[in-house]
Amino acid sequence: MQKRRFFIMTILIFFVFLLSGCGKQNQASNVSGQATETSASTLEPYLVGEKLLQFLPDEKLKRLPDVLPRAFRAIISVDGLTEEILLVDTQELDYAVNLLAKINVEECVSVPAGNSNHSFTLIWQDGTSSFIPLNGRKLEATVKGKSRLFRLQGIDELWLYLESYVEKDE
Helix, strand or coil: CHHHHHHHHHHHHHHHHHHCCHHHCCCCCCEEECCCCCCCCCCCCCCCCCEHHHHCCCHHHHCCCCCCCCEEEEEEEECCEEEEEEECCHHHHHHHHHHHHCCEEEEEEECCCCCCCEEEEEECCCCCEEEEEEECCEEEEEECCEEEEEEEECHHHHHHHHHCCCCCCC
C-alpha cells in the first residue's frame, strides 16, 4: 500500500511538472522578457545552455559586447536591502557587459511565487533601453504567455562585481 501511494504521488508530481511548463525546455517555445522597451517581432526559441543575450528577444542585446551601452543600471539585493547601481565609466561598462555576455540560461526552475524588483537595464546611445527582468538571481521570462523562472549560469560573478559598488555601512 505504501509503495503504491509513493508511485501515485511520483506520477502526480511528474504531470504537475509537465503542465507547469518547466518540463518543456527542449521544445521550441515563444520567449520574451516581461518589460522590454525594445523587442524583436519574432521571438527566439528557448534552448537550455543558450547565452542570455541570445535568449532574449532584443536585437540590441545580441550586439553586446561589441557595442557598449551608454549606461548599465542594476537593481539587486545586497544583505537584504535593494540597491541601485549605475555604471557609466567605459571601463566599468566594458567589464560588466563582458560578464553579462558570459551568462547562460539553464533550466526552468519554477513559476514565480512573489514579485521581485531585481533587474538589469542597459541604456543605449540613442536613448532607448533594454530591460532584463530578474527574480533574485534568476531570469523571469514569459514562455507561451506564462511567467517562468530560469536559472542563470555565470550570474554570480556579475552580481559580485555589482555588489562591489555598494557602499557598506560601518
